[in-house]
Every structure is written in C-alpha cells, then in structure tokens.
Amino acid sequence: MAPDHQLESTQNGPVSDKELIEKVKCGDTFAFNILVDRYKIRLFNLVYRMLQNREEAEDILQETFLRVYKERESYDPTYSFSTWIYTITLNLCRNELKRRKKFKFFSLDLIKNNREYATPQTKNNDCISSALEKAIHSLPVKYRTAFLLRDVDQLSYEEVSKSMGIPLGTVKSRVNRARLLLRDKLEPKMKEYYELSKSSPLSIQLL
Amino acid sequence: MNCRKARLFLFSYFKNELSEKEEAEIKLHLEGCPDCARESIKVERTCLLIKDGLETLTPSPDFNQKLFFKIQKLSLEKTKEVKSPSNFSLLTSHFPLRIRWALAGSLAVIILASVLLFTHKPTPIKPEAISKESKKTESFELVNKEDKEDSLYQEMLKRLGKRSRFRTKTFVLDNFRRVGTRGIDGMEKPEDMYKSFIIETAGYGAEVRRAGNYYVLPAVSIQQTSEKVNY
Secondary structure (H helix, E strand, O other): OOOOHHEEEEEOEEEEEHHHHHHOOOOOHHHHHHHHHHHHHHHHHHHHHHHHHHHHHHHHHHHHHHHHHHHHHOOOOOOOHHHHHHHHHHHHHHHHHHHHHOOOOOHHHHOOOOOOOOHHHHHHHHHHEEEHHHHHOOOOHHHHHHHHHHOOOOOOHHHHHHOOOOOOOHHHHHHHHHHHHHHOOOOOOOHHHHHHOOHHHHHHHHE | OHHHHHHHHHHHHHOOOOHHHHHHHHHHHHHHHHHHHHHHHHHHHHHHHHHHOOOOOOOOOOOOOOOOOHHHHHHHHHHHHHHOHHHHHHHHHHOOHHHHHHHHHHHHHHHHHHHHHHHHHOOOOOOOHHHOOOOOOOOOOOOOOOHHHHHHHHHHHHHHHHOOOOOOEEEEEEEEEEOOOOEEEEOOHHHHHHEEEEEEOOOOOOOOEEOEEEEEEOOOOOOOOOOOOOO
C-alpha cells in the first residue's frame, strides 16, 4: 500500500483529525492536504451560504486553512478539531459580514447565478434548490449560522454551541426558530414542489 | 401534550432529537389531532427538502494548489525573517501602514536636516593626509615674507615654541584644500581653498587647529614633510 493511503486510513478506520493535525505540527504537509480535503467541501458550502458569493467564499476558505496551518501549534488537542476549524471559519465569515455592513456590498453571483463548479442537477431539483437557498439566505445571520451547522453540516448541538461560542439552550432555540421560519417561507412553494415532483425521483422521498 | 407544544417539537420529532418518552407523546397526539397531523406532513416535507434539496457546491479544482502555494510562500517568508532579522522592521512591524509611512517621512527629514547642518561646517583635514612616503627634502624656506609678518603666524609660533623644547620649522602650502567640504550641489566651492601653515614641531604630534581662516597643522616630523606634499 502506498504511504499516502496509509495516512488516510488504517486498519482501525480513517486516521482521526487529531492524529493528522499532530502530524501537521511536525511539518507533514501531506497530512495537512488530507485535512483540507476532508473539510473543504462542507466548509465551502457553509461559507458560500453565509456570504452568497462564490469567489469570496473561496478566499475565506483559503484564509481559514492558512490560519489553521499558521496556528497549528496553538491547537489544543483536548478540544475537537472540527470545532476549532468551524470557529475559525465562522469568525472570518463574521468579519466579512461586518466589513460588508461598512461598505455597501452587492453580490454579482445573485444576478448571474454562476454555476460554473456546481454539480449537474435536474431542472426540478434546481428549482427546489434555489428556492431553499433563497429561503436560507433570507434568515437572520444568527439563525442561519445555527441552522446550517446543525441541519446541513449535521453537527451535534454541543458542537454547534462550542463552534459559535453560545450556550446550548440558545443553539437549540435558534435552530428551531430557523426551521419554523423556513417552513413558513417554503409553504407557498411546497404545493408546487409536490405537484412537480410527482414524476421526479425526489417525489418518492417527499411522499 | 397540547397542540402548541406538539407543533414546537415536530421538527425535533422528524430529526430524531427527542427522548423516547417525548416521541411517544407526540405520536399519540398526532393520532388524535388531524390538524397537527396535517402540519406534521408539511414539517416532514420541509425536513426532507433540507436534507436532500440542497446542492453540494465544490470549490475550484485548483483550490489545494493555490493553498499550498500560499503556504510555501509563508514558510519562505518565515525562513527569510529568521535568517536576517532587521531591528528596524521588528521595531515597526506592529505599527499600522500609515504610522510606518509617517515614521519613514520624519526620519528622512531628520537625515536631510542633519546632512545640511554638517555640510555647512568646515571639516578639519586629517593629519594622515601628509604623505609619509615623501623623501627627506629639507627645503624650509617655504614661508613667504608676508606670512612671516602675519601676526597670527607669529602668535602660533610663539605658543608652539613655549610648549615645545624643539625648534619649530614652518611650511606654508598654498591652495590648501579642505578635505570633505562640498557645496550642496556636490561641487567644491572657491572659498574652500585656504592657505595653511604647516609647523614642524619635532615629535610634538599631529594636530589640526583652526585659527581664523587658517588651519594650522603641526606635522609629525621634519622627515615626513616636504614641499611635495600634495593635497
């Protein structure tokens, strides 16, 4: 077996994030590459849904991984690596949103709906996706963040609480609030989806 | 469980976040309440939509490449810093860019001012300007008659004579040029040409003194001075 594959997974399963970051601390860039591959897609989706701009999302993500690399020595292994990287990402997103408040920002992505790197989807799914994306984007930032971490990235409530630096009860109420808001926003579209999706593969899941 | 509480827990119910007891309570309520059952269908659809309806976006294909290029650049910068730590950059690196510019500006002004100040002061010549390789030519009659009558010359001679037990011998070099004086434009100025006495004091030591418009230079020894000394 090639050494790179050994690093990605062992007989006991995939190598844990903590083991990988310990290797990165010793200067192992290959271990860092695995960490990047493990997190880049979900973090990219998170940042994109926070900022609604593809290029900026990529810049923020680059900055996130650079910070992880720079601050690798300061990582405390008693905490979860995912919580640490999520905290860094959210802080950078927060800074970017603050900066936008100062300088008027208008995303070109909203107009051109650039789907250069997107995975190909069916027309029906595209419609559902964009309605859902719009509904998520219309949520207030604090609800949106909690919702994305919990329901999209599937983090536990404890992990969301640690990543956002807020109490567990607050996370639960924010997530629930976001879900209820989404349900209300999507309700008018639901019938339409229901009708359209009768012949689509999603209809089976929805019914 | 009442309808209000049941609706609040519907999402958690479909997300399997409730305890067994709560789950059983909701189930029981939905069986007996058609309104809440209808609401539960909407919630379930929303849950499914959230789960499967979002498309997964991927960053650009050269994302890792870009990142590792930046990391390499970072490590190169670090090694450079370790190799040649500049005190000035260490001192100023924590200042914002605006303050750094201001510091650089004021420093430039200080340097310019001090250069201007010092270029207007006459700089004394260095005693080692006298050629040590010159031959033993004993031509002591270099002093002009006018110079011999010069009161300043007489006074200097008197003072040197008092201090030294050796007989003093004097040379005067015409068109004596001060070392290191230049105008602001970098050109030598005509007033920089001076007449000068070179007074041999036989081991008295080389010392440059200023007296009026003259530079009096006690030379090291008679053997080392001659009319061929060229400034």
